[in-house]
Amino acid sequence: MRQRVVRVALTAALVAVVLLAVPLALAIRSSLYADQRDTMERSALAGAVRVSPDYATGDPVELPKPPAGGQIGLYDPQSRLRAGSGPHPGDAPVRRALGGEAVRGHSGGDLVATVPVSHTEQVIGVVRVSSPAASVRDRVLVAWAVLLGATALALAVAVVVARRQARALAVPLEDLSRHCRAVTEGDLNARAATSSIAEIDQVARTHNEMLHSLSELLRHERDFTANASHQLRTPLTGLQLALEGGLAQDDDAGLRPVLTEALATTHRLHHTVEEVLRLSRAREVSRSAAGKIAVGQLLREAEERWHGLFARDGRRLECAARDTPTDVLVPGAPVSEVLGILLDNARVHGRGTVRVDVRDLENALAFDVSDEGAVAGEPARLFDRGHTGGGQGAGIGLALARDLAVSLGGRLALSSAHPATFTLLIPVDEDEAQGAPE
Structure with missing residues (x-):
């Protein structure tokens, strides 16, 4: 029973953890990637603000610092790198940004965010920010490792709690089983102890009440047997002696007092049997009346x-x-x-x-x-x-x-x-x- 309770509790805890941990793991992954892209887009916007329309004539451009391990660069309308760092020439996200919209995407093993630079309603350049996807993936793996550790800890706690609960449930039942075995071996004084579980206590009380009733019934049966043997022995012995004495008489006149005494003994024996039977029904009378x-x-x-x-x-x-x-x-x-x-x-x-x-x-x-x-x-x-x-x-x-x-x-x-x-x-x-x- 203990192993069954532990298995049930562990299965329930495992199902609950899976239903919670899998969506949480996906949410962590999506959140970390989204945060990294937001950071890159903010850096690209900050760089686009600093770009002067005269950068094509040699005006120096001061771009902000790229994200850790990443790159930031300024590209002209011909996808040529004019400042900062980045691929030569510009990749697909750069070309898409020249169409006038901010772009989030991948390029090689990097996450890329591009923001167009506009002047007089014309795109005069693109600021490209990239960051290695491996760094975000490492952060995701770390977060998943922490989540996995928390899951393992939760399962370990569930096992400990389940074992304690299994013991709390099993010990009273095992005690009741021992008392039942003791009763089958003849110990009618065995009584089941109470526990902290109401349902098991009810079973124990019912068991004790049943055992008490059984003990009382057996006591009445023993009293009946003892009374019958005790009360029937004396009149039967007297009847036997009277009849033996009658057989020893030589004359018929001496038989009459012997037979009279035997008849009186028989009457007393009949009265004794009636009282013994009435005693055997005493329990039934007291309960049914x-x-x-x-x-x-x-x-x-x-x-x-x-x-x-x-x-x-x-x-x-x-x-x-x-x-x-x-x-x-x-x-x-x-x-x-x-x-x-x-x-x-x-x-x-x-x-x-x-x-x-x-x-x-x-x-x-x-x-x-x-x-x-x-x-x-x-x-x-x-x-x-x-x-x-x-x-x-x-x-x-x-x-x-x-x-x-x-x-x-x-x-x-x-x-x-x-x-x-x-x-x-x-x-x-x-x-x-x-x-x-x-």
């Missing part, structure tokens, strides 16, 4: 879904919004998922009446899920993946709920150990806080 739902509708749906399950256990479920408008909008699916995890946790591990209260915190809503039980174990480890608290449950739900809360820009925490109360904080925008009519 752009739909909003009113708080009142969210509470009604949660009560309809969970009321029967609690009633079967002889427990009550109460849902209420404290001083909170029921038309405030929140992300529907993620918040419903978190509340479902907290309610299921209260049903399995809690006691007594379960309450879901919503509080208005101006720029956020607080969802409190509480029961009449107490949290056992270390509160700091409740949200660790694989932590089962009292030994029941999959140990995945609360970790999943915490991830969903973070994906919404919120937070999930244990606000009280006795009675057990979990609080979900969800930020609410001003336009969402205005709500929508139900």
Whole structure:
């Protein structure tokens, strides 16, 4: 890429220099020749003014000095040299000037300018001035040499600038390429650095965002695999031991408790598989759930879904919004998922009446899920993946709920150990806080 940028810049500079230098060289040549002819013509005019009409009778003529290396001479109407220096007899420019007009031309290797001398409307002579054309040509060559040197300097500067620009363009792209190679080799922590070029920085930012998304996806996949292996190992081992114990029984009466225990283990295994699969979909849920739902509708749906399950256990479920408008909008699916995890946790591990209260915190809503039980174990480890608290449950739900809360820009925490109360904080925008009519 660097060589390509240098070639393009050098080609552009060369075309520009040629388009400028060639006309300039021709203009210099024309200007120098024109200046020399003007100088010669002025000398011829100055000499013509000094010529007396009596020069043919012997009156001396004082001609001015000729140009450097040149000649000046006075010719009579018969083209004979009467004063100064010049060819014998007069050449073609002299003969043309006898016709009454100033002439510029060439003669041999000289530039020639002739001016007629008039008296009483008659041409009585011609002043001829010549200068070697080689002297003007030498000046033209010198000027062209200077122009060529300036052109070479301009091209050299263009090459230097092009190389620097090529390096400025290539280094960020080479760095991005190295980071891409590092990613292909398994280094997901590689990040492309920024540069001073906006377009390349945009590519680098997009690359980093893509890599971050890929890292998060792989992290979720690893969590899924770890949770599946961790959570399925224990119930499968228990099921295997129960079945082996049943095979060791000699009487049929001893098989019933073994099969009952195996069936209970199977139920726990089924519950574990469901929670592991729900965890694997957590990322998709948090990203795709752009739909909003009113708080009142969210509470009604949660009560309809969970009321029967609690009633079967002889427990009550109460849902209420404290001083909170029921038309405030929140992300529907993620918040419903978190509340479902907290309610299921209260049903399995809690006691007594379960309450879901919503509080208005101006720029956020607080969802409190509480029961009449107490949290056992270390509160700091409740949200660790694989932590089962009292030994029941999959140990995945609360970790999943915490991830969903973070994906919404919120937070999930244990606000009280006795009675057990979990609080979900969800930020609410001003336009969402205005709500929508139900």
